[in-house]
Amino acid sequence: xxILLTNDDGIFAAGLYSLYCQFREQHEVFVVAPESxxxxxxxxxxxxxxxxxKEVYRNGGFYGWAVSGTPADAVKIAVNELLPSHPDLVIxxxxxGPNVGINVLYSGTVSAxxxxxxxxxxxxxxxxxxxxxxxxxxxxxxxxxxxxxxPRLNLxxxxxxxxxxxxxxxxxxKGSLFTRQxxxxxxxxxxxxxxxxxxxxxxxxxxxxxxxxxxxTDIHTLRQGKISITxxxxxxxxxxALKLLKQQEADFLKLSR
Amino acid sequence: xxILLTNDDGIFAAGLYSLYCQFREQHEVFVVAPESxxxxxxxxxxxxxxxxxKEVYRNGGFYGWAVSGTPADAVKIAVNELLPSHPDLVIxxxxxGPNVGINVLYSGTVSAxxxxxxxxxxxxxxxxxxxxxxxxxxxxxxxxxxxxxxPRLNLxxxxxxxxxxxxxxxxxxKGSLFTRQxxxxxxxxxxxxxxxxxxxxxxxxxxxxxxxxxxxTDIHTLRQGKISITxxxxxxxxxxALKLLKQQEADFLKLSR
Numbered sequence: 397x398x399i400l401l402t403n404d405d406g407i408f409a410a411g412l413y414s415l416y417c418q419f420r421e422q423h424e425v426f427v428v429a430p431e432s433x434x435x436x437x438x439x440x441x442x443x444x445x446x447x448x449x450k451e452v453y454r455n456g457g458f459y460g461w462a463v464s465g466t467p468a469d470a471v472k473i474a475v476n477e478l479l480p481s482h483p484d485l486v487i488x489x490x491x492x493g494p495n496v497g498i499n500v501l502y503s504g505t506v507s508a509x510x511x512x513x514x515x516x517x518x519x520x521x522x523x524x525x526x527x528x529x530x531x532x533x534x535x536x537x538x539x540x541x542x543x544x545x546x547p548r549l550n551l552x553x554x555x556x557x558x559x560x561x562x563x564x565x566x567x568x569x570k571g572s573l574f575t576r577q578x579x580x581x582x583x584x585x586x587x588x589x590x591x592x593x594x595x596x597x598x599x600x601x602x603x604x605x606x607x608x609x610x611x612x613t614d615i616h617t618l619r620q621g622k623i624s625i626t627x628x629x630x631x632x633x634x635x636x637a638l639k640l641l642k643q644q645e646a647d648f649l650k651l652s653r
Numbered sequence: 654x655x656i657l658l659t660n661d662d663g664i665f666a667a668g669l670y671s672l673y674c675q676f677r678e679q680h681e682v683f684v685v686a687p688e689s690x691x692x693x694x695x696x697x698x699x700x701x702x703x704x705x706x707k708e709v710y711r712n713g714g715f716y717g718w719a720v721s722g723t724p725a726d727a728v729k730i731a732v733n734e735l736l737p738s739h740p741d742l743v744i745x746x747x748x749x750g751p752n753v754g755i756n757v758l759y760s761g762t763v764s765a766x767x768x769x770x771x772x773x774x775x776x777x778x779x780x781x782x783x784x785x786x787x788x789x790x791x792x793x794x795x796x797x798x799x800x801x802x803x804p805r806l807n808l809x810x811x812x813x814x815x816x817x818x819x820x821x822x823x824x825x826x827k828g829s830l831f832t833r834q835x836x837x838x839x840x841x842x843x844x845x846x847x848x849x850x851x852x853x854x855x856x857x858x859x860x861x862x863x864x865x866x867x868x869x870t871d872i873h874t875l876r877q878g879k880i881s882i883t884x885x886x887x888x889x890x891x892x893x894a895l896k897l898l899k900q901q902e903a904d905f906l907k908l909s910r
Contacts, residue, residue: 436698439695439758442693442857443693443857446854447854447855448852476841502698510758550897552893574895574898575895577889579811584729584772586704597703598704627898629889630758631834632763632767633884636809637808638833641882
């Protein structure tokens with residue numbers, strides 16, 4: 397397969413390199429990633445600044461292209477300008493830290509996969525459920541097994557996979573489940589501080605996940621030591637709400653009167 | 654009503670001010686918005702930098718707070734730190750330019766409404782379908798009519814409205830429809846240029862919308878001169894795909910073996 401690898405932790409991240417090492421033997425691999433860390437950028441693209449592209453070398457050989465933008469920018473420019481032809485698959489990751497629950501919307505890792513889905517290319521985001529001492533090896537193996545399985549899944553156009561892997565050795569992982577995104581709210585906290593010039597500033601300090609998550613969700617599955625695989629898309633329409641609203645539409649025709 | 658106004662064009666934008674003028678007579682209005690333009694930031698939040706908050710005065714009186722971050726940051730910090738209590742409604746806009754189709758995912762305007770929905774607060778994003786010579790007056794009137802109607806709509810928790818208004822005088826607007834987000838792909842283009850130091854750079858140059866959009870979508874409705882109102886949420890799960898994948902799950906239990 398011709399595979400585009402990207403991420404949001406930046407082109408020098410270890411998680412990206414572990415994918416590169418896993419795939420380069422058996423596949424044609426291209427690395428195009430942000431030149432710097434782009435965490436929590438959501439689905440941002442760069443319109444008001446030019447994008448720069450730099451060749452990056454690693455261990456004396458060509459490794460990939462660093463883009464002065466977001467993960468979505470990296471995918472766009474890779475597919476439109478840098479790669480010789482459309483890739484068969486885009487893999488974004490391996491992210492340091494999980495991308496589950498409503499954090500999925502803040503995730504640059506996931507936005508790269510969604511951007512590929514826009515462009516009609518099969519894609520997955522893959523994240524490891526730890527923030528410290530990561531061993532990306534097992535997740536890289538999982539990524540390859542999944543990559544080989546994706547054609548069999550017959551995913552509809554525009555659907556990509558958001559994969560989260562427990563931080564466990566392969567033999568300790570308790571299987572994998574297809575899941576839905578948990579929608580339980582996070583509790584936000586801001587730390588209010590005073591700078592040396594006596595001015596107030598705030599740090600966003602997220603509370604982490606709430607205690608409970610329903611079975612069948614990404615959060616619950618990951619906590620059970622299983623791999624969570626969520627099929628996601630880029631249509632934010634709430635279909636149930638739309639159905640109900642359509643019944644009240646007559647009232648709204650007068651809005652502009 | 655206690656209403657929080659925000660946007661992604663920045664606190665000094667005319668579209669935001671038009672909402673302020675429309676609502677301040679009959680409602681308790683708070684303005685908390687990014688200090689600078691934040692277009693195409695998607696659902697980004699600021700984790701790696703501190704957030705600064707500045708009081709902004711206009712016409713000799715207090716106008717609101719400027720936040721050194723994204724629209725989602727502005728909503729978070731407004732609700733958690735700046736407002737005396739939870740607002741009854743968050744309105745994000747009026748954006749200069751439409752937010753329809755897959756551009757919804759890039760939209761800072763929409764992300765502010767979605768962030769409010771995370772926090773359990775009714776919310777709408779409102780955008781005007783023009784990039785030049787905007788008259789925000791009609792859209793501000795529509796915003797107020799909709800704001801008064803929202804409680805009647807009985808929207809489920811977590812659902813907010815993405816509203817797009819034609820750039821027409823009120824009497825020329827041909828009604829309003831509840832719609833779904835169009836998912837037709839955009840064609841991306843990059844302009845490749847050379848800087849004065851002979852280095853290559855790229856500008857993202859979007860192609861605009863493709864020619865056709867299905868009836869019932871936001872794009873189609875707006876083109877007919879009608880107001881488009883899409884109920885949106887923050888769950889990216891593709892439910893249909895999940896149902897199909899669940900049937901193949903047994904195969905995937907072996908992923909980690």
